[in-house]
Amino acid sequence: MKQLWLTAKLDIVESLRARWFLIYSLVFGGIVALLFLFGLTESRVLGFIGLSRLLVTYIQLTMAILPIFVLITTVRSVAGDREAGVYEYLLSLPVSLSAWFWGKITGRYLVIFLPVFAAMVGAVVIALVRDIEVPWAMFGYYTALLAAMCACFLGIGMLISSFARSTDMAQGAAFLVWLTLLLFLDLILLGVMIQGKVSPETAVAIALANPLQVFRTAALSLFDPQLIVLGPSAFVILDNFGATGYQAFALAYPAILGLLCASIGYLVFRKGDLP
Amino acid sequence: MIRFDKVSKTFKRARVLDGIDLEIGLSERVALIGSNGAGKTTLIRCLLGEYTHDGSVTIEGQQPRKDRNGVLAKIGFVPQLPPPLKMPVGQLIGFAAGLCDTDPQRILDLAGRLGLDTAPIMDRQFVRLSGGMKQKLLIAIALGREARVLVMDEPAANLDPEARKIFFELLAERAESATMLISSHRLNEVSSLVNRVIELDLGKVVLDDRVADDISLTGLLNCRIVVKRAEPALAKALGSWNFADRGGGLEWHGTVAGPDRLRFLGMTSRYVALISDMSMTEADR
Numbered sequence: 001m002k003q004l005w006l007t008a009k010l011d012i013v014e015s016l017r018a019r020w021f022l023i024y025s026l027v028f029g030g031i032v033a034l035l036f037l038f039g040l041t042e043s044r045v046l047g048f049i050g051l052s053r054l055l056v057t058y059i060q061l062t063m064a065i066l067p068i069f070v071l072i073t074t075v076r077s078v079a080g081d082r083e084a085g086v087y088e089y090l091l092s093l094p095v096s097l098s099a100w101f102w103g104k105i106t107g108r109y110l111v112i113f114l115p116v117f118a119a120m121v122g123a124v125v126i127a128l129v130r131d132i133e134v135p136w137a138m139f140g141y142y143t144a145l146l147a148a149m150c151a152c153f154l155g156i157g158m159l160i161s162s163f164a165r166s167t168d169m170a171q172g173a174a175f176l177v178w179l180t181l182l183l184f185l186d187l188i189l190l191g192v193m194i195q196g197k198v199s200p201e202t203a204v205a206i207a208l209a210n211p212l213q214v215f216r217t218a219a220l221s222l223f224d225p226q227l228i229v230l231g232p233s234a235f236v237i238l239d240n241f242g243a244t245g246y247q248a249f250a251l252a253y254p255a256i257l258g259l260l261c262a263s264i265g266y267l268v269f270r271k272g273d274l275p
Numbered sequence: 276m277i278r279f280d281k282v283s284k285t286f287k288r289a290r291v292l293d294g295i296d297l298e299i300g301l302s303e304r305v306a307l308i309g310s311n312g313a314g315k316t317t318l319i320r321c322l323l324g325e326y327t328h329d330g331s332v333t334i335e336g337q338q339p340r341k342d343r344n345g346v347l348a349k350i351g352f353v354p355q356l357p358p359p360l361k362m363p364v365g366q367l368i369g370f371a372a373g374l375c376d377t378d379p380q381r382i383l384d385l386a387g388r389l390g391l392d393t394a395p396i397m398d399r400q401f402v403r404l405s406g407g408m409k410q411k412l413l414i415a416i417a418l419g420r421e422a423r424v425l426v427m428d429e430p431a432a433n434l435d436p437e438a439r440k441i442f443f444e445l446l447a448e449r450a451e452s453a454t455m456l457i458s459s460h461r462l463n464e465v466s467s468l469v470n471r472v473i474e475l476d477l478g479k480v481v482l483d484d485r486v487a488d489d490i491s492l493t494g495l496l497n498c499r500i501v502v503k504r505a506e507p508a509l510a511k512a513l514g515s516w517n518f519a520d521r522g523g524g525l526e527w528h529g530t531v532a533g534p535d536r537l538r539f540l541g542m543t544s545r546y547v548a549l550i551s552d553m554s555m556t557e558a559d560r
Contacts, residue, residue, distance in 0.1 A: 006373045010362060017361040017400065089358040089413075092323045092426075093374045094347035274325040 007103025074157030155258030218250030351417030447492035494533030
């Protein structure tokens with residue numbers, strides 16, 4: 001455990017010094033600042049106003065930015081460290097491979113989750129100061145959704161890093177994964193379904209397997225509990241899961257997917273050449 | 276102590292190590308030499324458990340890959356190229372000391388002996404240190420614990436003469452209790468440090484020879500050089516070896532560490548036309 005925490009601490013300190021972390025924190029902090037600045041809390045959509053309106057917008061923007069940010073920075077730093085000889089030196093020290101791998105994941109998880117969470121906390125603090133009502137249930141669920149999203153894409157990033165032998169390859173693969181998930185979002189699936197190229201069941205199954213779509217639908221479910229904007233596919237979700245069931249699925253599935261990817265990544269890392 | 280048994284390593288189709296059989300005993304100081312691509316780094320990485328391979332590598336009967344913690348706790352490693360770590364010096368020392376169960380103060384003391392004042396650089400990123408400072412710190416981390424095997428890749432390459440002298444003293448302190456594996460492209464860089472030479476070529480051992488072990492790691496040579504005329508370039512070069520000018524740039528006196536004599540002669544050979552008299556005498560310590 002000591003080795004794991006030493007490695008996690010090491011990764012945190014390395015990340016805090018890296019330029020990507022500064023940009024990452026500024027982007028999410030900046031989104032919240034801009035949303036307040038442009039008076040989003042005073043605007044109304046589908047009855048949403050105040051902080052809930054801001055949080056809905058924030059989570060939608062985060063879903064667009066966070067996955068690619070996490071994927072690219074994770075594979076860049078892990079594969080980059082390996083290429084630059086960091087692994088050769090640090091793995092010559094008596095640290096077990098499991099402590100190293102999971103310690104790195106733990107450190108990186110904190111580094112990617114805390115800025116997005118801090119931005120949301122900042123929004124809540126500003127709301128409290130301005131006497132705007134805080135939707136605590138929504139805040140809690142979105143926090144859990146962000147945590148699951150970070151775990152999911154960090155796990156995928158670590159899996160890619162374990163396979164790729166160079167930074168270029170790792171970045172290319174990360175981009176490809178993100179692009180594939182993006183291509184199978186509801187809008188494109190809807191198009192394919194209309195053309196009759198896939199059965200509705202297949203399209204819904206793909207949507208449920210795509211973590212990006214799962215987050216999107218879960219975020220919408222707080223905004224629009226009947227999932228009216230999803231059309232008939234909402235019946236599949238609501239019949240099979242129920243609104244609460246789907247919200248639970250949206251937290252558990254991506255987190256398990258991330259953990260599974262990370263575990264496969266660990267097995268690959270442990271079996272192969274380290275530097 | 277260290278045993279390589281039919282160790283082979285292939286990258287895609289390239290066979291980098293080809294059935295290496297070696298046995299290295301306690302307190303042996305081995306120079307691992309060979310040109311680029313000979314397999315030195317790959318052999319070291321197999322020893323550190325960083326590469327998978329055919330055959331087996333054991334250190335005191337333990338396998339580096341299987342018993343990582345136990346084996347690596349016994350190995351102090353100094354890489355040829357310092358890793359580009361962004362972490363501060365203090366953090367690196369804390370991390371290494373924490374993993375190796377050693378007192379960070381021991382590493383700081385060793386760095387101090389090598390002439391590296393760590394107090395002002397504790398918060399500086401490791402990657403921002405000069406080449407010499409990085410090398411001193413990595414040596415201090417490798418030697419600042421109870422390592423039974425020291426694996427060093429061109430360890431003295433970036434050190435100034437004074438630091439090299441101390442480095443040789445530090446190695447001498449470990450000579451009886453540790454096995455040393457020193458890798459280099461050229462034998463003359465490390466010949467005075469070792470008592471055995473292993474040369475690799477295309478992944479095979481092509482030479483395994485014991486060498487005369489007459490040079491003391493802590494020995495010093497008193498040296499006197501007389502030149503025909505004062506020459507600024509020579510004065511600068513001798514100044515870097517801490518030589519004192521005893522006559523308007525014409526007569527120089529200083530001491531050279533025993534294992535450094537070949538390197539020193541290599542430096543003076545560049546000015547051989549200027550030198551009219553030169554003597555090197557072993558000093559009593």
